[in-house]
Amino acid sequence: MKKNKHFEKISKTEHHNKRVKVKMHPNSSREEVVKIKEGEYEAWIKEAPLKGKANIALEKILRKYFNKKCKIVFGLKSRKKVVEIQED
Numbered sequence: 001m002k003k004n005k006h007f008e009k010i011s012k013t014e015h016h017n018k019r020v021k022v023k024m025h026p027n028s029s030r031e032e033v034v035k036i037k038e039g040e041y042e043a044w045i046k047e048a049p050l051k052g053k054a055n056i057a058l059e060k061i062l063r064k065y066f067n068k069k070c071k072i073v074f075g076l077k078s079r080k081k082v083v084e085i086q087e088d
Helices: 005-010 053-066
Strands: 018-025 032-037 040-044 070-074 080-085
Touching (some): 053 070, 053 080
Parallel strands (some): 018 040
Antiparallel strands (some): 070 080
16 A cells, blocks of 8 residues: 555544554455554455445454454545544
């Protein structure tokens, strides 16, 4: 994934929530999250990208991976997403 100046500015919010880039692979035969490098991950999801089902599945699998609440903040209609990991 290319470096993005916009991502660097938003990598940490005022509340110290961490943001990471995630490249999603919907319609996969497996469900897995792999760390590519610091702040970048790839996720394979079984759900199809229809009516937001893959996004919901991505948030669930990331919640299990990080053991924290996760929310997609950019890229709702893209395979490349920015996800906020809440530190609460």
